[in-house]
Amino acid sequence: MSEESTVGEQHDTYAKLTGLLDEHGAAYRIIEHEEQGATEAVSALRGNTLAQAAKCIVVMVKIGKKEKRYVLAVVPGDRRVDLGAVKALLGGSYAGFATPEAAERLARSVSGTILPFSFDPELELVVDPGLLVHEEIFFNAARLDRSLALRTADYVAIAEPRTADIAG
Helix, strand or coil: CCHHHHHHHHHHHHHHHHHHHHHCCCCEEEEECCCCCCHHHHHHHHCCCHHHEEEEEEEEEEECCCEEEEEEEEEECCCCECHHHHHHHHCCCEEEECCHHHHHHHHCCCCCCCCCCCCCCCEEEEECHHHHHCCEEEEEEEECCEEEEEEHHHHHHHHCCEECCCEC
């Protein structure tokens, strides 16, 4: 994918997200900041705790010999994705991080900007309940220079995530 098409796709994903949130009357704030994709660094720029940051990782799970499924695993920023828990949740034989190409294709944004929303039927959204205890969650909005602070209740109502203990 060329750099130009990646930027265009990122802006399309950002527009799709904000359109979805507006359509549902969600309470959110846009936070502009320096380009940053690392959870710790961008949380400092936004002024939120790591526990409020939605860390979004695309995980590939092998089911038997021939089937692969992808999970968008969302955990608090101060935790790690427990690959064993994701594997067990799907009844898989193996779980690992998806290739950057697969992750970016399924998430429709580059690493460091992946949203805690899935716009692809091949990407199952699973959120650790530890993230959902906060009034607001924070995440990069398909762009390195822009984040959203979103009311957690609105996130759950709109994204309708599967919740499971997947943070280690």
